[in-house]
Amino acid sequence: MRICHVITRLILGGAQENTLLTCEGLHRRGHDVTLITGPPLGPEGQLMDRARAGGYRVTVVDGMRREINPPRDWRAERSLRRHLAALKPDIVHSHSSKAGILARRAAARVGGMRVVHTIHGLPFHPYERWWRNRLYVWLERRAARRTDAMVSVAHAMTHKALAGGVGRPEQFTTIYSGMETGPFLRRPPEADAFRDALQLPANAMLVTQVSRLAELKGHRFLLAAAERLPGDVHLCFVGDGYLREQIERDIARRGLGNRAHVTGLLPPQQIPAVMHASDIVVHCSLREGLARALPQAMLAGRPVVSFDIDGAREVVDADTGVLLAPGDVGGLVTAVRVLAECPERREALGATGRERCRDRFDHERMVDELEALYARLAGA
Numbered sequence: 001m002r003i004c005h006v007i008t009r010l011i012l013g014g015a016q017e018n019t020l021l022t023c024e025g026l027h028r029r030g031h032d033v034t035l036i037t038g039p040p041l042g043p044e045g046q047l048m049d050r051a052r053a054g055g056y057r058v059t060v061v062d063g064m065r066r067e068i069n070p071p072r073d074w075r076a077e078r079s080l081r082r083h084l085a086a087l088k089p090d091i092v093h094s095h096s097s098k099a100g101i102l103a104r105r106a107a108a109r110v111g112g113m114r115v116v117h118t119i120h121g122l123p124f125h126p127y128e129r130w131w132r133n134r135l136y137v138w139l140e141r142r143a144a145r146r147t148d149a150m151v152s153v154a155h156a157m158t159h160k161a162l163a164g165g166v167g168r169p170e171q172f173t174t175i176y177s178g179m180e181t182g183p184f185l186r187r188p189p190e191a192d193a194f195r196d197a198l199q200l201p202a203n204a205m206l207v208t209q210v211s212r213l214a215e216l217k218g219h220r221f222l223l224a225a226a227e228r229l230p231g232d233v234h235l236c237f238v239g240d241g242y243l244r245e246q247i248e249r250d251i252a253r254r255g256l257g258n259r260a261h262v263t264g265l266l267p268p269q270q271i272p273a274v275m276h277a278s279d280i281v282v283h284c285s286l287r288e289g290l291a292r293a294l295p296q297a298m299l300a301g302r303p304v305v306s307f308d309i310d311g312a313r314e315v316v317d318a319d320t321g322v323l324l325a326p327g328d329v330g331g332l333v334t335a336v337r338v339l340a341e342c343p344e345r346r347e348a349l350g351a352t353g354r355e356r357c358r359d360r361f362d363h364e365r366m367v368d369e370l371e372a373l374y375a376r377l378a379g380a
Contacts, residue, residue, distance in 0.1 A: 002032045004089040006103040008096040012045035014292035015120035018177040025367035027056040038064030045265045080106035097123040108146040114377040118151040121289040154290040154311025178366030183272040184299035190273035208278035210293040213241035218284030225332040235260040275300035295361040298353025320353035
């Protein structure tokens with residue numbers, strides 16, 4: 001099949017890694033694959049180098065940016081139309097809200113192709129401005145009418161989309177976001193080096209969050225909890241973003257400079273070592289599709305603590321970790337204290353999580369399921 005994936009930008013992120021693994025897997029299986037993306041702008045790093053090394057075609061549409069800009073968005077949509085008309089793909093598969101809106105509109109105008117869109121996270125949510133939510137809902141409803149199949153990375157995304165009037169139930173299928181599971185299943189020697197680099201005391205308990213340093217990722221909740229945790233509990237924030245300086249000021253203001261660490265960006269291949277170096281992995285985000293860090297931590301045999309948002313409960317329960325109400329700092333303190341004091345409990349939760357995620361989040365399974373979906377659509 002001729003398959004074209006479209007995504008807004010190739011920064012370091014779950015949606016982006018999902019898309020690259022899909023393109024790589026389809027290319028290995030002999031499909032004609034093209035990836036169209038906008039420039040990887042922002043402080044969150046980039047995956048463009050990996051994309052260009054994948055062996056498939058990569059095209060950059062400069063006007064495709066995350067921010068709303070009607071004249072630039074119109075030009076980007078025209079550019080997408082030209083590319084799709086030239087490629088004549090059997091399947092066009094969009095990711096992220098901006099690329100999803102533009103690519104589906106372009107595909108409908110060109111015609112002759114089946115259209116798939118993956119919901120990694122919905123653009124409308126309780127923390128957005130009301131007028132933006134209305135705009136996003138209107139745009140997503142219109143785009144859904146131009147879509148043959150909608151892929152959700154968690155059942156929660158389907159429920160939220162349908163509750164917002166986006167799409168019809170028969171359009172949706174859940175395909176969990178795949179990853180290269182092998183590196184997470186074995187403890188690499190770099191895990192000890194990571195702890196050494198943080199200059200941790202020998203008995204330190206390392207609690208880690210891996211995410212962009214951005215609004216709604218919830219770093220402030222973990223810092224508030226840290227003030228009430230014992231001195232041998234160290235925090236580690238892995239990632240970068242617009243809030244880095246603010247977070248570092250907050251660490252200093254709270255007097256946590258000796259046990260709260262900000263690593264900045266790390267390449268994806270170092271994340272297995274980070275997970276194995278950690279004793280507990282937390283995710284305090286207020287909005288996610290299904291945070292990639294949760295199954296990654298479980299694959300490394302680590303217990304997880306997460307706010308109960310979106311798809312989190314599809315992997316986190318009493319057998320794999322702790323789910324908390326969003327913003328529950330007291331619950332976060334209690335969960336970390338209990339897990340820190342009970343290594344047997346940490347080991348049991350981690351072992352169960354590993355077995356549950358080993359197959360469910362393998363990238364080859366994701367590609368299998370997407371390939372089968374494309375074949376059904378193309379056959380129809």
